[in-house]
Amino acid sequence: MPQRNAPGARRPTLSDVAREVGVSAKTVSRVLNEEGVVSPGTRARVLEAVERLGFRPNLMARNVRVGSRDSTVGLIVPELGNPFFGTVAEAVEKALRARGLTLVIGTSEEDAERERQLVRTFLDRQTGGLIVVPAEPVGPHAGLDHAYLGEERAAGLPVVFLDRTPTALAADTVLSENRDGARAGVAHLLGRGHRRIAFLGDEPAELYTRRERFAGYREALAAAGVPEAPELVVSGHDSAAAAAAVRALLALPEPPTALFAANNLATVGAVTALARAGRQDVALVGFDDLPMAEALRPGLTVIAQDPAALGREAAALALARLDGDEAEPRVVRVPTRLVARGSGELRPG
């Protein structure tokens, strides 16, 4: 039972333990780090004193001396309330914990400047690696740059991009098979006879995932020889906007007979709008799975992503770099999976 420290009392240090036992600090250090050989007797007495005083080593001090970076990895995601990123973070944390590393986390709120600040803070605290869902710079310089991370990478810091890929910096990257997934989802609808298939995307339209999924949509249409209809391509930043967009689509002179919702918020909006309008005849395939998908009537057909795998792969890449892997940057693509539950089977008329 460790001695109760008086409130505000200084935590015991290595030298406190050493003094207590009557050995040098280095000997205590040796015992704790199982370094070199220490006689069983001293070893036991040291451990006893450590226990009794409730000594815990100061990792910061250790790292300063050893000159190594901190045994943490920083993760920057746009948000955590979204279960997609929550699951990613959970998988990263698990993978790190298995290796004795700790997760430091920040949310960029899709703001490139905030992301930079977080990166700076993380680096100042000597985070050993960085996993970043790059925020999309807004304004005229659309697209991802993130060249500012190049120096850190050059200085030997593991940097992994997740879910989106910057244009100007080659670094390890983990992505969902967005394009393939979208193509498969739209092909599913085409295979059921649909020809007027709307695309319901994120905003801004420059978002990497949105671009890729839209490309998949177009590829599927092209492969089936179905002409694109620009009026069927709409956006909504949240589920309410997506629902409104769907209402507008259904009011078109030539409305779509099927919807492809390119992200989970769009899917929620589409389901809501269809339910409100009582339109059980409009087919729907969503990108990204939802907990309620199976509980809906009809069941919601989705292109499921695997956010846990994304997180695991990102952590694995960072860990490999920490272990000294100096190979060229790698891109890992995580497959998606079509889960047919019924909503994609509906037929026009």
Next chain:
Amino acid sequence: MPQRNAPGARRPTLSDVAREVGVSAKTVSRVLNEEGVVSPGTRARVLEAVERLGFRPNLMARNVRVGSRDSTVGLIVPELGNPFFGTVAEAVEKALRARGLTLVIGTSEEDAERERQLVRTFLDRQTGGLIVVPAEPVGPHAGLDHAYLGEERAAGLPVVFLDRTPTALAADTVLSENRDGARAGVAHLLGRGHRRIAFLGDEPAELYTRRERFAGYREALAAAGVPEAPELVVSGHDSAAAAAAVRALLALPEPPTALFAANNLATVGAVTALARAGRQDVALVGFDDLPMAEALRPGLTVIAQDPAALGREAAALALARLDGDEAEPRVVRVPTRLVARGSGELRPG
């Protein structure tokens, strides 16, 4: 433009900057910390060199010398993929970031031993505070203890419990109004004429939130003079188990006419089971809101929690302690809100 560091190059230190400018390290330190008075000339030259060398202070080294704990707060949650805890974490991170603190996160997976290890790791890395969703010890010693955190608290470390409250340690705590919320949800059903209302809870039954919500359920029944029916109280650890439990309930000789689902997984299970059975006549109120709640037909009536508020309040308590607040431990209760969307209005027969 900072000089490009050669790959693997040592990051520049305070003394590097000092040497570059031809002043002492202390002067550079003074400039960076805006401490004391430095002549405008040296100041400018120092800042120029800092910029040119790309110098960034080593926070670990600083903290070691200053003897202060790290400017981080550790958060331990059971999981992050669950949007409830994801939203909590997001709110905590935002509140900390606003104060220049960084969030360190770990997932306990509901394992008390894992939680302890995380606490130890966090403390070793000198985390400045701790926010913990206490894991429920399994086995014979049901209930929360967490006395092991008492010493840390006594040593001046801010400790805040979130969502659940340990029995053996008085510390700041932030809770949802579980009991009130459950009572309101069941009262809603009673008010629509239901008398056979099932309770669909978590497992294990000792879980703090489950106990509180069950107490609210009983209070509502008692207030209405409705006798309890033990066969209507069931559990399910995940949504599939909850769905199975609902199927069993509906097969009873005297089945319930309404369900109260005491958490979001139970709610998903209940919705699924009712949809599969085509039972549009069974009322349902769920505890905890769901993104799809509005998209269901009928809309899902829920007792909404406010996870962001829970996170904010927890962070506020931790920050107050960091600012030196030495008052007695406080308990903050965050209200819940009944959101009526239709599923609670269904009438038997």
Next chain:
DNA sequence: CTGAAAGCGCTAACAT
């Protein structure tokens, strides 16, 4: 206004 020396808690590099 600025600097030299000492030291935070710990470990590397020598001793012995």
Next chain:
DNA sequence: ATGTTAGCGCTTTCAG
């Protein structure tokens, strides 16, 4: 098998 000395990068203390 153990101890001494020095020093990580920074700040405190005390001089100038």
